[in-house]
Amino acid sequence: MGVGADRAARHGLGETSRMSRAVCMGMIIVQSMWAFRWQQALVLATMAIGSFGLAAIMFLGEGALRNLWMDLDTLMGSRMDVYPAPGLGDKLLQKRPLVHFNIQDLEYVREHAKKASYIAPMFYHRSRISLHDIATVAHVDGIDEPMMKETAYTQYMGSGFTQEGLAGDRMECLLTRSMAERLHAAAEPLPRVAVGAYPCQVVGIIPDPPGADEPLRERVAIPYRWARLLWGGGDDIGAIIVSWRSPEEMEAVVESVRRALDEVRAPGAYQLTSSRFAVRKRKEIVSNIMLAGSAQSLFSILIASIGVLNVMLANVTRRSREFAIRVAVGAEPSDLALIVLMESVALSLIGGLVGLFLAVAGAPLIIQALATRIPEASNITPVITMGGVVAPLAVCVICGALAGAIPAMRARRLDVLAALRAE
Amino acid sequence: MTGQAPLVELVDIHKSVGSGDRTVEILKGVSLTVNAGESIAVTGPSGSGKSTLMHVMGLLTPATVGHVRVAGERVGQDRRKAIGMRRMFGFIFQDAKLIGGLSALQNVQAPLMHIGVWPHRQKKLATQALEAVGMGHRLGHHPSQLSGGESMRVAIARALVANPSILLADEPTGSLDSVNGRIISDLLFGMVGLSTALVLVTHQPDLALLADRIAHIVDGTMVEG
Numbered sequence A: 001m002g003v004g005a006d007r008a009a010r011h012g013l014g015e016t017s018r019m020s021r022a023v024c025m026g027m028i029i030v031q032s033m034w035a036f037r038w039q040q041a042l043v044l045a046t047m048a049i050g051s052f053g054l055a056a057i058m059f060l061g062e063g064a065l066r067n068l069w070m071d072l073d074t075l076m077g078s079r080m081d082v083y084p085a086p087g088l089g090d091k092l093l094q095k096r097p098l099v100h101f102n103i104q105d106l107e108y109v110r111e112h113a114k115k116a117s118y119i120a121p122m123f124y125h126r127s128r129i130s131l132h133d134i135a136t137v138a139h140v141d142g143i144d145e146p147m148m149k150e151t152a153y154t155q156y157m158g159s160g161f162t163q164e165g166l167a168g169d170r171m172e173c174l175l176t177r178s179m180a181e182r183l184h185a186a187a188e189p190l191p192r193v194a195v196g197a198y199p200c201q202v203v204g205i206i207p208d209p210p211g212a213d214e215p216l217r218e219r220v221a222i223p224y225r226w227a228r229l230l231w232g233g234g235d236d237i238g239a240i241i242v243s244w245r246s247p248e249e250m251e252a253v254v255e256s257v258r259r260a261l262d263e264v265r266a267p268g269a270y271q272l273t274s275s276r277f278a279v280r281k282r283k284e285i286v287s288n289i290m291l292a293g294s295a296q297s298l299f300s301i302l303i304a305s306i307g308v309l310n311v312m313l314a315n316v317t318r319r320s321r322e323f324a325i326r327v328a329v330g331a332e333p334s335d336l337a338l339i340v341l342m343e344s345v346a347l348s349l350i351g352g353l354v355g356l357f358l359a360v361a362g363a364p365l366i367i368q369a370l371a372t373r374i375p376e377a378s379n380i381t382p383v384i385t386m387g388g389v390v391a392p393l394a395v396c397v398i399c400g401a402l403a404g405a406i407p408a409m410r411a412r413r414l415d416v417l418a419a420l421r422a423e
Numbered sequence B: 001m002t003g004q005a006p007l008v009e010l011v012d013i014h015k016s017v018g019s020g021d022r023t024v025e026i027l028k029g030v031s032l033t034v035n036a037g038e039s040i041a042v043t044g045p046s047g048s049g050k051s052t053l054m055h056v057m058g059l060l061t062p063a064t065v066g067h068v069r070v071a072g073e074r075v076g077q078d079r080r081k082a083i084g085m086r087r088m089f090g091f092i093f094q095d096a097k098l099i100g101g102l103s104a105l106q107n108v109q110a111p112l113m114h115i116g117v118w119p120h121r122q123k124k125l126a127t128q129a130l131e132a133v134g135m136g137h138r139l140g141h142h143p144s145q146l147s148g149g150e151s152m153r154v155a156i157a158r159a160l161v162a163n164p165s166i167l168l169a170d171e172p173t174g175s176l177d178s179v180n181g182r183i184i185s186d187l188l189f190g191m192v193g194l195s196t197a198l199v200l201v202t203h204q205p206d207l208a209l210l211a212d213r214i215a216h217i218v219d220g221t222m223v224e225g
C-alpha cells in the first residue's frame, strides 16, 4: 500500500484499489485519445489498411480453397480411382482377403453403375525400366482404352498409342517427363526402352502427375492388354477407374459403385480416391497465393507500425507539457509509460477492427472486381474464419505494443522540469 | 513525536544543474521549515532560485546536497518514496498549466485519476473543488475558453482537490490584473487551515505581507525576514 492510497483513505477520497486504479487509467487513456483524436487518426488508418489486407486475403483464400473442393469435379476430376484396401473389411465379414480386384468385381460394378461414363480396369506394377546403360525401377500403369482419352494421356509429345499398339501387335509405352529425363529418352526419334525384359517402343512423353511426390513422377503407361499379359496372373485387376459425365451425376455414380463393392467385397475393403494429385497441386497454389498475400499484408502492417512508432514518438514530444503537468499533479512516471503504451495498443486494435470490418464488408466487392478480369473468381464466396478474424487483430495488437514501447520508455524518462519550463 | 514534526523541512539544500564546466549552482544551502497551518511568502529577484526551491520542496527534483523531510520522514534520493510523498503537495504554477484538450472538470479530476479514486467520487470532489473557487458554472469549459483569472482558479481547484497538506504556489498572481490577483490571493490564504500550509512565491510586497512569515532569497541563499 503506497502513501497515495494511505492518504486517499485518510482524506475522504474514498477507497482506492487495484480495480479503481485500472478504471482510472482507462479513463485517462480514453480522454487523451479523444483529446488528440486527429493526430491519432493517422495511426488508426495505417493499421486499418494492414488489417484489411490480411483479413481480406484470409477470407478470400479460405473461400477459394472451399471453392476448389466444390469445383473439383467440373474442373479436374470427373473420375475416381478405386483401390483395394487389403485386410480391413475382410476380417470382419470373413470374406476372402482383398489384395486385388478381379474381372468379376469389375463386371459387377459395371452392371450396377450404369450411369458411369466408363468403368475401366487399371493394372499397375513396379518394374525395371532401362535404356542403354541407365536403369531404374518405376510404376508401370496398364491403362484401358477409355482412359486414354483422359487429358493426362493425351497431352503428349509423340504420337500416343498407335492402332498397332492398341491391337496388341506391337508393345508401346508412354513415359512421364521425369521418366524420360531419367532415361535421356526425351528426344526424337523416341527410342525403345526395356520394360522388364521386354523391348517397348516409346510413343509419347506425357506430363508428370501434378503434385505427385518425387518417386511417383517417374512412371510408364502401357496398354492394359499388355500389362495383363506381362504381369496380370489370371483375373487380377489393380484398380477400377470410374468416370462420370457431369457433377450432378457424380453422387449417384459413387453411390452405386459403393453399393456394388459393398456387396461383392465388403465395406472398407476398398478405398475411393479422386484426382489426388491434381487436388493437392491446386491446394498448394491457393495456399501459396494466400501465403504471399498474407506476407504482403504483414509487411504493410509492419510498415504501419513504423508509422505508429513515429506518430507516438511525436505525440510524446508534443504532449511533454501535458505529461509534466500530470507528474506535478501526482502521476507516476510509470503511469505516463502505461498511457502511451495502452494508447498505442488501443489505437492499433481499433484500427485493426476497422480494417476487419472493411474486409468483411468489402470482400464481396473485391470478388466482383476480380471477376471482371478472371471470370472464375465469381465462383468464390469469401469465408469468414476464426483465424481470419483473430490473426489481423493479434498482429495489430502486437505491432501496436512494439511500436508503443519506445515512446513509452521516452515518456517514462521525461525531464519534468524542462517540460514545465518550456512554453 | 511525529505529530509535532513540521510538515516540511528543507535541510541545507544545494541544487546544481548541468554537468562539468557548465554546472550551475542555483541553490546554495537553503534551509526552511514549514509547519501545519502556516503561510510563508517567498520573495526575491527574478532568477534567484525561487521556482527551483519550490520544485525541490515539492519533490519534483532531488536536492544535490542536503535533504527534505516530509512529515518527519527523510526523503533522500529514493525516487519511489519521493513519488509517493509528492501527493502531499498541491502545485500551482504562474501560468495555471491546465491541460489543453481537457475541460475544467477533467483538469480538476486529473489528480484524482492518478491516485485511482472511483469515477463517481472523482466527479463529486472535482465539482466541489471548482465550486469552492467560484467556477462551478464553467465545468465543461476548455482552457482556451477561460480567462487568465478563471484558469488560475481552476488550477487552484486542481491543486486542492486531493486534499494536499501543503499548497505550493509559484507566482500565481504574476500575470493577473489587481482585481483578479486579489481574488486569487484571497482564495489561497483562505485555504490555509489546521492541516493545510501555503508556500507562496510572489513579487508583490502587499501579498507577501499577508503571510505569517516571509523568506527572502537572493542568489540562491536565504535571508529570512
Ligand SMILES: Nc1ncnc2c1ncn2[C@@H]1O[C@H](COP(=O)(O)OP(=O)(O)O)[C@@H](O)[C@H]1O
Residues within 6 Å of the ligand: B017, B018, B024, B026, B044, B045, B046, B047, B048, B049, B050, B051, B052, B053
Ligand atoms: N536547467 C537549468 N539549466 C541551467 N540553468 C537553470 C536551469 N534551471 C534554472 N536555471 C537558472 O537558475 C536560476 C534560478 O532559476 P529559478 O529557480 O527559475 O528562479 P526564479 O524562479 O527565482 O526566477 C536562473 O538563473 C535560471 O536561469
Ligand SMILES: [Mg+2]
Residues within 6 Å of the ligand: B050, B051, B052, B170
Ligand atoms: Mg520562477
